[in-house]
Amino acid sequence: MPTIHDIADLAGVSVATVSRVLNHTGRVSDKTRDKINAIIKQTNYVPNQAARTLYQKRSGLIGVIIPDLNNPFYADVVTAIDATLQQSGYRILLAVNTGANQTKYDESIAAFEQNNVDGIISSDFSITPTNTPTKPLVLFNSGLIDDNINRVVVDNYSGGQLAAKTLIKSGAQKVVIQHGPLSLPPIRERFEGAVAALTHAHLDYEIQLVSDFTLDAARSAAEALFTTFHDFDAVIAANDIHALTIAQQAQANQIKIPQALQIVGFDGSLYAEVSQPSLTTVDQHASTVGTTAGEFIVDLIKHHSSAAHPLRLVKPSVRLRESTMPQ
Amino acid sequence: MPTIHDIADLAGVSVATVSRVLNHTGRVSDKTRDKINAIIKQTNYVPNQAARTLYQKRSGLIGVIIPDLNNPFYADVVTAIDATLQQSGYRILLAVNTGANQTKYDESIAAFEQNNVDGIISSDFSITPTNTPTKPLVLFNSGLIDDNINRVVVDNYSGGQLAAKTLIKSGAQKVVIQHGPLSLPPIRERFEGAVAALTHAHLDYEIQLVSDFTLDAARSAAEALFTTFHDFDAVIAANDIHALTIAQQAQANQIKIPQALQIVGFDGSLYAEVSQPSLTTVDQHASTVGTTAGEFIVDLIKHHSSAAHPLRLVKPSVRLRESTMPQ
């Protein structure tokens, strides 16, 4: 691997001049610039990022922490972050924190600092950022919390409302609202939004707590749904996986969708799309979340942290499909 | 951020001694070691990786390139790579090369080199590694190619055989084999394995080419399947998404699964699991692929490239579920 000295020698100039050409900085005569560029091309020279980072204290790296790549929401977010960052010349240092383990989270933050990342994007799902990193930080997937931390949040309250309003418009009479642990702010907001909309419309509803978002949990929840509750004609599912298992259980029970049972999911994932019947769902716009988070962190780096508005909101929207009556 | 000089000053020793404590190298008296460690802890000192990388020419970073995070196969692979690498103290520099774009691929490789990665793990799916990187390289998801490049390959030929043998054992009479573009080695091997097993058993079969693995392609392929072919009682699907849409189309046509139609998928993804009925599939063991690739690259780095056996094989296995007759 050639160094900047090699290039300088070959061009018969000093390393300072080569550096100026590399960084498009300072004045360099066209002639020397062309000469240097030709040599760079021909030698396949690439500047050593470690040396740059050491001096400039910026690495061009962004640390990204997510709990689960198999969750299509996170997969979409990461894909969008990567596409956005690459446009600004940044690269992703990835940490998959399976199961949202606090120790692994802290280790990842430490490793990010050690690697001089310029910023950090992290999912806030059921994790507490302890010793706040010294780098610009953007959290996504958290609740609508006003604590002056930079966040990209999906408006879950509106999302819950949207799910409920969809069922109201399509003539549901009695709704079961599924929800996950209310200790998680996004879940709670979503739930409250749905309750508010149904109450406002004087619609009858019952609620079912589900333990988590694994397939197994969804299957037993779907089974419990039909044994525990009666006379309901619509469900706001905890998410798309739950919506899917409810649809399957309903079909096993010969319950017609959407005539006898309407279902609204939450996520906007592929699961809702591949299902038969396809499922109406509240789309969280994962890739918008990722793009927004990527742009946010780049802004923060450019303007030396401190955003005027630490909250960037992403509005969910409804994808109407076959599991609800036509509106 | 404190530097090694700050620690040395506080401890009243030289930076060399601090460095020795940091790296557990050389002889240091217990007393000074304890003192230095105490100060490190108390100041939250973390060594600057850029400085280390600059001197040692190793960064602790592994570049990883994959084409699609939404594909559960890749999601599993990356998750397993990350878990494996973290155990050895390495971190992932991620590049999502959506659509397997050759230019983006080359750019990512260049960025990896610039960042002094210690090794590269890349999916080989429909991409050609051009100017071979100077770093240890492990390719996965490629065909069984004997070109002395380090590869983790799923034995697709066996996979195809397994799919066919499963149907043979469960009494299928006429099979349709779906397959993607045969220009892709893994696809071709899979196809050839299935054909070989069916031929060997003197079973009748027909073949259907599918364009790709998107949901749309799968849907139209599934539709075409039932209009184009007749009298078949089993399908080896191009992958799990295709298997899923075939199952849905069959149900729409009132064809009973598995009595009137048996289906075998390929991937071992969640899609085959969430489906109703659940789908028998050939599991590629994505997380084994990831773990193997992670261990492979660590081995290569330790032993200065050049593996004795540049091919590490992962054996697929059948997951018997409801879409085939009990064996």
Place this chain on the structure above:
DNA sequence: CTGAAAGCGCTTACAG
């Protein structure tokens, strides 16, 4: 067991 010093490959004032 410990320290002084060179050097890893860059960038950026500072001079000219």
Place this chain on the structure above:
DNA sequence: CTGAAAGCGCTTACAG
């Protein structure tokens, strides 16, 4: 427009 030199924060022979 260009160069000599200092310095970013480490590690590792080399001396002692």
